[in-house]
Amino acid sequence: MNNIIDPQWAWSEYKANDESPWNIRSAAHLYRRAGFGATHQELEIATGKDPVAVVDEIFAAKEPSSFLSEMKSLADGAIASGNVRQLSAWWSYRMLHTPAQLLEKITLFWHGHFATSAEKVTQAKLMLTQNELLRSFAIGDFSELVMKVSHDPAMLIYLDSATNRKAHPNENFAREIMELFCLGEGNYTENDIRELARCFTGWEIRRDEFRFNPYQHDAGNKIIFGQTGEFSGEDGVKLVLDQKATPEFVVSKLIRFFVMDEPVADEALVAPLAKQFRSDGMSIEPVLKRILKSNLFFSSYSTGRKVRSPVELAIGLLRCLEGSTNTFALAEAMQTLGQGLMYPPSVKGWDGGRTWINSSTLLGRSNLIRSLITGENTRFGKQSLQDYFVSKKLYSSRSIIDYMEAVAFAVPISNQAKDRIELLMKPDSQSSLAEGFHALCTLPEFQLG
């Protein structure tokens, strides 16, 4: 594959063609990336529409007030218990059942971007507040999102920035906002960090709320990115956001998350979107829409070119089969595989890509699939897996394999693999079906999303 991609072609709006047709497989690809997957019925409906219109529909999907009320009730239960693990289960439930899949997917993206872990921020209420903040601004104004996150108690506690005093400015947050949130490495100097840290002096968290302590604020002149002024913390954030590198950094991450792990998008590929991002006032929705409507997204550069994260693997499998399960166990299993919701491993979030796969995670993924298939609380369309396939009129193992290939596999399954699975899978026996289905979902092809 040619790793030099023509940006003009890449970001032009996709139109179905022989090389990249619009069919069930490409619709499944869209729903996997812009959410966590879709059922066969949803995909069939989508293929009857224009793909660009489908993307617009995905963006327009709203959560009805009844759903929002249910989610609030569930979250309140987690807060009442004081148990952050219950919050992880809550979010898993939300991902499984929300009609606004893209919103949850990009909230997950921001959770990895503005990584904050409940290992350190043990108060469930603070973690929930941050999660809701990320959701509110998920496809909104990135500048506002950064500003809000800068004042978020969970973030500042996580970065040991709950106090920042004039005499000893805390450089943690200053470093992370530049390195991890907005600019990336190499786009600032150590002096910029020191001066930006001075801007944030006086920022405190008291009684779980942000407050500004003027007595501890260094109101003197600072020089940041070559600019001089008596910058406040908010001014400092704006200076960072105004840097040329900011839209480039954010867009690169969006491309990596939604389009492809490899190759890394080069400057030329990023530039047009970065420019648009800036000209749209740092609004995320337009640039994300362009990504999801693009030729590049629907091309072989993107299809099957990402390793599924544990969340995508588990939630994706359940969603495409109308599954439901014990979300406590699900959240715990995903954490075992390295992607605990509310528990990113470090301030850098999750590295993703090939790092999801190693000898122990492969075994873990197999165990996760098995526990999902055989779990006593797992149902597919409110029934057993066997009954679900019967209800879809899938009576033979070959028909089940083909069905799954269409809705859940990003790349085709080889005929040899299909033959092997067919031998294992006897649909008239629950245990044999489970064995065969487990073998199907632990194929190397299934690890790609």
Add this chain to the structure above:
Amino acid sequence: MLGLFNETLPLRAEELTASHVMPDSTIAFVAIEQPTAVIATLFDHPLITRIQNTEGYEKATSTDDYRNFLTGIKFFETQIGSPWRPAIEALTAKGVYAGFDKTTEGAVLLVRGKDEATMENFRVKILELTRLNGGESAKPKNYRDLVTYRVGDGGAVVLRDWLVVSNKGELGKVVLDRLLDTNAASSADAIAGTLSANTAFGTASKDRDANSDVWAFVDVETIRDAGVAAKALEGKAENPLVELLFGGIQSMLRQTPYATASLVLSPSQVSAKISTPSQADWIPAERNYYFGTNFSGVAPTIPAIPETMLTIGAYRDISQMWLHGSDLFDERVNDELAKAESGLSTIFAGRDFAEDILGSLDPQIAAIVTRQSFADVKPTPALKLPAFALLMKLRDPETMRPELRRTFQSAVGFFNIVGAQNGQPQLEMDMRKETGFDLVTSRYLAEKKDQDSDTASIHFNFSPSVSFAGDQFVLASTETLATQLAQATIAKSDATVNTSMVLNATVAKDVLTDNREQLISQNMLEEGNTRDEAAAAIALFLELVQCFKGAELSLDAQGDSLELNMTLDIDE
């Protein structure tokens, strides 16, 4: 029915009972003398109609699995030519008995039907059914002119009005021989070598409650000698709470020859009793904390408090238990106790925790759990927990009151420091003298913005308090409960039980209903249900809880037996 007969007269075939035919090496025996009555109690119970009218039952019975089950039942009934219930009642009319034999390590099931014709009819129908289902064919064999059906090592046979099933052929033969050989000169000869002749069994049978629907006998001595559960019986406790609950029973089981259990079923109550002979000299010194000397330890009377959900009263000299820790607990627990003792002694200003502090408490201890009302309480916690308290008596109230008051103050201070580090609300203390009692209370202070909240944190269930009334000392999770207990009158009681527990299911149901939303949320997350499904499941659960009025459990060590009595009261 369990072998009361004239020893000198021959035993006729129709007089034979299960214990007459099982070997004397039977170490476990269960008897259901009147299965028809048991079936009637279970299936004609008014509760059945109540359950059948619930939405949950409707949903459960509209599943494919249930329909398949009903189809299976219908098929069975067609094959045997009768509805299942009259068929089972006829088959078991004169009793169902089971036994486990130590010599053959086999189990035997004896079913005595209405009459010989019923059993023969059953035999023919079951054979036909087995053949139709294509099941493993039982091999017919002849034994003493009887057709027996062998399956693996065991088999089944119908003889007169008896069905005999065993998993060990040898055991089956012993039982069959007894059933066939009814020409002994005397009954005494007939029962020699059978369970009826077993001394322990005989003694146990004499004390059997004639009203029991199910009765069981276990030869504990033989089981113990065989090394079964040696670790459980002889080992040291790995958990202080388990020791507190079961320690005395363990000592008893180390010595007792047998145990019996009986179950009595009625429309309004299920009661069970487990009994074993007891002797005071079976209790080692380190376990005197449990029963008191010569079983003199009696549980305290617990005052009646409105909305009480659970009470537990027991005689336990915790000071003595702690001091004998090296005899009672394993190494790990002893290490933990040593660490705890060191810390607690510091909190109690250098006093020895086990001797001075625990030793100042009378061994009669009670715990009480009550439903809290949050009607006029703000902020209201989202998760509404019941209040709980420990009631104790002080041996030397004048000395211990200031000590305990000071320690309580220290504990509140400690909670506040730790709470502040973790961003949790703070406790504010108060002390007051009331008529007849003193109160030291604490309550969590809410932030101004949260003062009217209906979804406050779990902390707002608690207002830790202590009260002192005469020699009574109460440590409670709420000021209200501490006050109620301090003011309550304790009626005199003649009760002699060592341990008692009483659960009020109606109040328990109210507590669960108070937390209905939490239960629904939990169900949604654990089962993956939608809200409607979860609400239906919880509604069914609460409906089922409502079927019960309450439960009681008591351990009585007075007299020459140790008795564990359990009752479950049903709301008809």
